Amino acid sequence: MPQRGTVDRVRHIRMVVWRTVYRGSGWCLVALTVCVLGLLAGRWTGWWPSPYPAAVDLAGVPILLTYAVWMQQRVDRDRWNAAQKGNPRLEMSLEDLDGLGHEEFEFAVRDLLRRDGLAAERVGGANDDVCDVRAVDLDHRVWAVQCKHRRDGIRGDAVDVRVVRELKGTASDVHKATFAVIVTNGKFTNKAVPQARILGVHLAGRDLLALWASGRPLWELLEHVPPPLRHPADGRRVAA
Numbered sequence: 001m002p003q004r005g006t007v008d009r010v011r012h013i014r015m016v017v018w019r020t021v022y023r024g025s026g027w028c029l030v031a032l033t034v035c036v037l038g039l040l041a042g043r044w045t046g047w048w049p050s051p052y053p054a055a056v057d058l059a060g061v062p063i064l065l066t067y068a069v070w071m072q073q074r075v076d077r078d079r080w081n082a083a084q085k086g087n088p089r090l091e092m093s094l095e096d097l098d099g100l101g102h103e104e105f106e107f108a109v110r111d112l113l114r115r116d117g118l119a120a121e122r123v124g125g126a127n128d129d130v131c132d133v134r135a136v137d138l139d140h141r142v143w144a145v146q147c148k149h150r151r152d153g154i155r156g157d158a159v160d161v162r163v164v165r166e167l168k169g170t171a172s173d174v175h176k177a178t179f180a181v182i183v184t185n186g187k188f189t190n191k192a193v194p195q196a197r198i199l200g201v202h203l204a205g206r207d208l209l210a211l212w213a214s215g216r217p218l219w220e221l222l223e224h225v226p227p228p229l230r231h232p233a234d235g236r237r238v239a240a
Contacts, residue, residue, distance in 0.1 A: 023229065026070060029063075036060045036063045036064065037064075040057075073234060077231045079233070080233035081233075089215045090111060091215050092112070094209070097209065100149065101149070103124070109147050110133045116217045116218055116219075117137065118137045118143065119136045119137075120135035120143075121134055129174045130144075130146055130163075130170045134177075138230035138231065138232065138234075139229055143177060143180075144175040144179070144181070145183055146163065146166075146167045146181070148182060149186075150185055150186035158187045158188055158189045159184050159188045159192060160192055164182065164199060164201050171201070181204060181222070184204070184206070187205055187206060202222045202223070202225065208221050
């Protein structure tokens with residue numbers, strides 16, 4: 001059985017490769033379309049001696065149609081973004097979050113993830129394998145989130161390194177997670193912070209939670225977490 005570190009590296013490499021291909025494919029399509037337009041113009045007008053004219057005719061039209069679909073996708077995204085600007089986003093205050101119970105806090109975290117466009121479900125409870133909320137974003141990346149609510153907020157008990165190690169132990173092996181996150185309305189111990197950095201566990205303490213709850217997407221606040229490349233307007237459905 002491969003070691004956990006090796007599995008994490010393989011998943012990271014796959015994500016980087018996929019993002020590179022996804023980003024590069026659009027611009028390659030643009031360059032290819034420009035070339036095809038030049039060849040087709042020469043083929044149809046006689047102004048440019050197109051090589052292999054039959055091949056140009058055969059490949060040119062599908063490439064142009066693909067480009068048209070790609071451009072329509074960009075238009076759909078712009079329209080969706082413009083429409084969303086007028087819609088209020090879910091926002092929560094730290095005072096509201098402090099006043100929640102533990103289970104209510106888990107549901108609040110779930111709702112914030114859903115606001116960011118993830119398919120999120122609360123799975124906390126007995127035998128939850130150290131994952132209170134499991135979510136899948138539009139790029140099919142899995143998020144395993146452990147919630148630690150403190151009624152006294154920043155004055156409550158700090159989340160210790162044991163929680164970090166426990167989540168790391170199940171996030172990859174059990175939940176097949178791309179990202180492991182601990183969310184608390186309190187704070188973390190001095191040992192938990194460096195250990196989380198070493199293990200690749202993301203910590204969302206009180207200050208970061210305030211920014212997230214105020215409307216910013218979570219991936220903007222976590223280090224080394226790129227935003228999803230896919231867009232809600234693309235019409236893809238992600239199953240949790």
